Amino acid sequence: MTDQLSGVPVAPDRLPLIGHSVAIIRNPLEFMASLSDVGDVVQIFLGPRPVYLVTTPELIRQVSLNENNFRRDELAESIKDICVNSVNILTGKEHELRRRMIAPAFKQARLADYAVVTAEIANRWAASFEDGQDVNLMSSAHRVVLETVSSTLFTGDFTAHAQDQIREDIPWLLTEVVRRGSLPASVRNARLLANWRFKVRSKRLREAIGEVVTQYRRNDTDQSDVLSALIRHTDQLTGTTLSDEEIIDELILVMAGGVGSQASLLGWILHEVISKPDVAEKLYRELDDVVGAGPVRPEHIPALPYLRLVLRETLRMWAPWVSTRTTNGEVTLGDRTLPDGAIVAYSPYMIHRDDEYYENANDFDPERWTPERAATAEQRTSFTFGIGPRRCPGNHYSMLAISIQAAAFLARWQPVADSKYVVKPSNKDFVLSPSAVPVRMRLRA
Numbered sequence: 001m002t003d004q005l006s007g008v009p010v011a012p013d014r015l016p017l018i019g020h021s022v023a024i025i026r027n028p029l030e031f032m033a034s035l036s037d038v039g040d041v042v043q044i045f046l047g048p049r050p051v052y053l054v055t056t057p058e059l060i061r062q063v064s065l066n067e068n069n070f071r072r073d074e075l076a077e078s079i080k081d082i083c084v085n086s087v088n089i090l091t092g093k094e095h096e097l098r099r100r101m102i103a104p105a106f107k108q109a110r111l112a113d114y115a116v117v118t119a120e121i122a123n124r125w126a127a128s129f130e131d132g133q134d135v136n137l138m139s140s141a142h143r144v145v146l147e148t149v150s151s152t153l154f155t156g157d158f159t160a161h162a163q164d165q166i167r168e169d170i171p172w173l174l175t176e177v178v179r180r181g182s183l184p185a186s187v188r189n190a191r192l193l194a195n196w197r198f199k200v201r202s203k204r205l206r207e208a209i210g211e212v213v214t215q216y217r218r219n220d221t222d223q224s225d226v227l228s229a230l231i232r233h234t235d236q237l238t239g240t241t242l243s244d245e246e247i248i249d250e251l252i253l254v255m256a257g258g259v260g261s262q263a264s265l266l267g268w269i270l271h272e273v274i275s276k277p278d279v280a281e282k283l284y285r286e287l288d289d290v291v292g293a294g295p296v297r298p299e300h301i302p303a304l305p306y307l308r309l310v311l312r313e314t315l316r317m318w319a320p321w322v323s324t325r326t327t328n329g330e331v332t333l334g335d336r337t338l339p340d341g342a343i344v345a346y347s348p349y350m351i352h353r354d355d356e357y358y359e360n361a362n363d364f365d366p367e368r369w370t371p372e373r374a375a376t377a378e379q380r381t382s383f384t385f386g387i388g389p390r391r392c393p394g395n396h397y398s399m400l401a402i403s404i405q406a407a408a409f410l411a412r413w414q415p416v417a418d419s420k421y422v423v424k425p426s427n428k429d430f431v432l433s434p435s436a437v438p439v440r441m442r443l444r445a
């Protein structure tokens with residue numbers, strides 16, 4: 001397995017023993033973006049172990065649309081102490097059923113309820129700054145997204161105590177899940193104090209969520225939130241309902257997958273607007289016409305077409321940098337046949353930043369998404385939320401929430417960026433976040 005598969009090109013600058021690990025940790029974006037010319041499938045080495053990176057949209061589609069060719073056991077192993085059976089690690093029929101079970105939580109009618117809560121929190125957030133105040137908008141974005149996601153998961157005030165504890169644990173969960181995911185299994189499973197602490201705290205978090213689930217079942221009313229949707233749904237085809245443990249798994253996945261990624265994108269959208277006067281001018285004009293000085297309401301969002309273009313362009317520029325799968329038996333990709341158990345990866349970021357697929361791919365150009373300009377080819381190479389059976393179920397909600405938050409903030413504020421600070425991507429999550437967005441707040445005239 002650790003042998004090089006003959007005929008598949010290897011990424012340049014492989015070092016003995018450590019392979020490409022250091023290059024990836026140091027600058028994953030530059031590393032990924034440098035590989036598209038090397039071949040359709042490129043071997044990169046994490047230590048001695050090869051990872052097969054597919055570098056064309058066609059092969060990414062082939063991987064994503066043929067889910068049965070892949071397993072999730074490596075991912076499952078890496079998160080087993082906190083999440084046992086969530087949708088992202090189930091495969092085949094079990095995955096299909098779980099997708100049906102969680103779908104009602106993301107239905108349009110529910111999104112309308114979540115949008116009301118999201119707008120309330122976003123308007124409160126926008127009103128919380130002072131003129132002339134120095135703020136790091138990235139940490140601020142993280143806080144507002146955390147509050148919003150936890151409030152859309154469970155709102156019932158009869159569970160206040162457990163909710164407080166869960167909210168306190170989410171930042172810890174996010175940091176740990178990402179950190180542990182980058183460690184080899186041998187280190188994660190070693191008898192170390194840090195691993196023991198992780199298990200103890202994971203158990204405590206699961207118990208706190210379990211307490212909320214019990215209270216919801218007892219209360220038996222629809223609270224218009226994610227938890228109510230998960231508890232109340234019965235699958236029409238099989239009569240299945242979700243057990244408490246399964247619900248705990250799904251709630252943890254939403255927290256781990258939804259908070260960091262949304263916060264990063266909210267941070268990027270604010271950074272892009274603040275640092276690009278031509279984009280800012282058009283957006284401010286649109287916000288003035290539709291929202292005025294605020295507060296923003298969910299029904300404003302469909303009337304903000306330029307904001308939508310800016311969001312789509314932000315999602316293109318700052319797409320997840322990597323996604324992985326493990327082959328389930330021999331799998332042929334293009335003219336290469338990979339062995340059973342091989343790790344296959346692709347990078348939405350790499351495709352989205354390639355001039356072959358997007359004209360001047362490194363330019364922030366929202367108008368490329370206007371109906372006149374967005375070619376079908378561009379739509380087909382857009383991988384921010386994945387495609388196929390594992391496409392992100394939170395995509396519509398994320399776009400709505402980020403739009404509401406950005407609109408609420410920008411309707412009121414026109415901050416000035418700290419000119420001495422260079423914003424860099426930081427790889428703490430699968431969507432890279434801005435290292436910081438330091439600004440001085442300025443009220444809009």
Ligand code: HEM
Pocket residue numbers: 087088089099253254257258259261262265320323324383384385386387389390391392393394395397398399431
């Ligand atoms: C803007 C922020 C987000 C981005 C960029 C994003 C991106 C993605 C991507 C690329 C995948 C597919 C990964 C793969 O191919 O294996 C995915 C899966 C998933 N996402 Fe998101 N996501 C975001 C926000 C959210 C939110 C807010 C939620 C929940 C409320 C969520 C829930 C999930 C779940 C449950 C899966 C697993 C789906 C499955 O395996 O069937 N995501 N996400």
